[in-house]
Amino acid sequence: MDRAKSNAARGAWPVALGLTGLLLAGPTTLVGSAGVAWANPAESSSTDLAGVQAEIDEASAELDAQAQQAAQAAEQFNAERIRLAAAEQAAAAAAARVVRADQAVRAASDRHRGLAVSAGRAGGFSELSLLFTGDLQHALDRVGAVNALATRQRLADTSLRLARRDLTGARHDADAALADKKEIVADLGRRKQSLEASADSQRQLLDRLQARYAELKRQALARAEAARRARQAAAAAAAAALARQAQEAQSRYQQAVGIAATAGRSFAATPITAAPPQAPLGSGGAAVAVQEAYAQLGKPYVWGADGPGTFDCSGLSQWVWRKAGVSLSHYTGSQWNEGKRVGRAELIPGDLVFFNEELDHVGIYVGGDQMIDAPHTGAVVRVEPIWPSFQGGVRPGA
Numbered sequence: 535m536d537r538a539k540s541n542a543a544r545g546a547w548p549v550a551l552g553l554t555g556l557l558l559a560g561p562t563t564l565v566g567s568a569g570v571a572w573a574n575p576a577e578s579s580s581t582d583l584a585g586v587q588a589e590i591d592e593a594s595a596e597l598d599a600q601a602q603q604a605a606q607a608a609e610q611f612n613a614e615r616i617r618l619a620a621a622e623q624a625a626a627a628a629a630a631r632v633v634r635a636d637q638a639v640r641a642a643s644d645r646h647r648g649l650a651v652s653a654g655r656a657g658g659f660s661e662l663s664l665l666f667t668g669d670l671q672h673a674l675d676r677v678g679a680v681n682a683l684a685t686r687q688r689l690a691d692t693s694l695r696l697a698r699r700d701l702t703g704a705r706h707d708a709d710a711a712l713a714d715k716k717e718i719v720a721d722l723g724r725r726k727q728s729l730e731a732s733a734d735s736q737r738q739l740l741d742r743l744q745a746r747y748a749e750l751k752r753q754a755l756a757r758a759e760a761a762r763r764a765r766q767a768a769a770a771a772a773a774a775a776l777a778r779q780a781q782e783a784q785s786r787y788q789q790a791v792g793i794a795a796t797a798g799r800s801f802a803a804t805p806i807t808a809a810p811p812q813a814p815l816g817s818g819g820a821a822v823a824v825q826e827a828y829a830q831l832g833k834p835y836v837w838g839a840d841g842p843g844t845f846d847c848s849g850l851s852q853w854v855w856r857k858a859g860v861s862l863s864h865y866t867g868s869q870w871n872e873g874k875r876v877g878r879a880e881l882i883p884g885d886l887v888f889f890n891e892e893l894d895h896v897g898i899y900v901g902g903d904q905m906i907d908a909p910h911t912g913a914v915v916r917v918e919p920i921w922p923s924f925q926g927g928v929r930p931g932a
Contacts, residue, residue, distance in 0.1 A: 583757070586750045590743060597739040601910045604732045606894045608837040608846055611725045612809070612865040614718060615838070619808035621715040628708035635701035642694040646687075722806045729837050733798035736911050740794055744787035751780035790912035797836045797911055800844060809864050812840075812852060817859035819931060820884025826854040827898040827906040830915045835908045840864050845908040845915060851886050851896050858884070860931040866896045874932035878924060886928045889921045899927065 758773035816822060830853070833844060840849035848869060852862045862869050869886060870893050876885055881899050889895040897907030900917065908915045 583750070583753055586746055586753060590746050590750065593739050593743050593746065597736060597743070600732060600736050600739070602890075604729060604736065604837070605847075605890075605910065606892050607725060607729055607732070609848065609866050609892075609894045611722065611729060611838055612846070612848060613867060614722050614725060615807070615809040616863060616865055616868065618715065618718045618722065618806075619810070621711065621718050622808050625708070625711040625715045628704065628711040631704040632701070632708050635697065635704040639694070639697040639701050642690065642697040646690040646694045719806060726801075726806060730798065730802050733794065733801060733837075733911055737791060737794040737798060740787055740791045740912050744784050744791060747780045747784035747787060751777045751784060754780055793834050793914065794912035797834050797844070800834075800836045801838065804838060812856055812861050812864070814856055814859045814861055816857045819858050819860075820882065820929075821858075823854045823858040823884040823898060823930075824900055826857040827900065827915075830854070831906070831917070833908075833915045835911060835913050835915070837911075847896050847908045850906075850908045850915060851898055854898055855886075855930045858931075862930060866893050869896060869930075870926075870928060873928040873930040876927040876929050878920075878927065881927050882929075884929075886930065887920055888925045888928065889923045890925065891923075893925060895921075 754773050754777035758770045758777060761767075761770035761773055827850070830841075830845065830850060835846060836844035837846050838849070839845050841853040845853065848862075848864055848866045851869060852864050855862050860873075862872050866888065870888055873886070881887065883899055883901045885899045887897050887899050887905050889897075895907070895909075897905035897918075897920070899905050899920070903920050904917055905920055906915065906917050909918070
């Protein structure tokens with residue numbers, strides 16, 4: 535898939551953000567987004583513009599690729615947090631079993647020890663010695679009692695042996711559960727470091743893009759001035775339009791740099807913890823989910839965030855439906871199976887819409903082929919068209 539198709543398919547960073555119509559048609563002609571061509575007052579100017587545009591395209595393509603990889607990594611991070619929650623429950627259950635097994639061993643040991651003392655007081659378990667002690671009737675009575683005591687002692691032996699075996703097994707399971715938990719924590723640590731590095735890299739690319747758009751604006755203004763001096767009105771107007779578009783793009787990227795930097799710091803400061811259980815906080819279904827989604831517009835995207843001030847894509851869908859009375863997991867792969875599947879023609883506001891073969895992005899459908907989503911680093915929760923890479927819809931609570 536080429537870069538432009540990839541961008542459209544994933545809904546990631548648009549190449550040139552409104553300047554995709556810019557075509558460089560050779561060293562002496564530039565065609566702007568309005569389709570106006572002009573002669574080049576200075577041949578080197580066209581070459582410079584071409585170079586800047588090529589750098590913008592390259593940086594934009596690299597940013598898009600990194601955003602795609604980071605989206606997949608972020609959802610795997612969310613999945614691992616769910617695994618950690620399950621591992622912590624398993625470890626806690628295993629530890630509790632060890633405690634119970636240890637108590638059972640202590641109780642069995644006490645019974646075994648008590649029976650041994652009773653047997654000692656009874657003179658041991660030798661029936662022959664008992665028969666030659668005292669009169670016959672009392673001897674027979676003592677034999678019956680001692681036999682019963684011996685039976686209890688054998689049962690106590692078996693009980694103690696089984697209790698010890700269960701304790702050994704419980705300790706083994708507890709060690710395995712703890713090792714599994716530690717492995718997941720270590721994996722989460724590695725994933726977190728990778729995402730932090732990706733955040734730094736994406737922020738640098740955003741910064742580079744806003745700098746290149748600043749340069750594009752500077753060169754376009756210089757070109758407009760040269761065209762005006764050469765009395766080339768159409769060329770001057772086209773260059774001025776290009777400068778305005780470059781200024782708008784520069785401003786957007788400048789804002790994105792700040793959002794990405796804040797998001798990166800926020801994610802870096804977030805401790806590695808298990809995904810907590812999320813009980814519903816409200817009711818009302820899809821209408822409330824949509825209303826709640828609109829209420830989150832403008833809040834920054836942060837990996838692993840589930841509100842109230844920042845969100846990632848599955849954290850946002852979890853949040854709005856929790857307010858609507860339905861608990862969802864904080865992971866797109868789980869949310870895909872947490873409701874009724876619906877096709878595109880069946881979508882109604884509130885449905886979750888999933889994208890890309892990896893199902894690594896989700897939004898909340900709001901009608902009119904539009905959705906609200908938290909798209910990627912450097913962006914905020916926003917309304918945008920459903921991406922071409924739509925895979926299917928899910929209706930939570932249905």
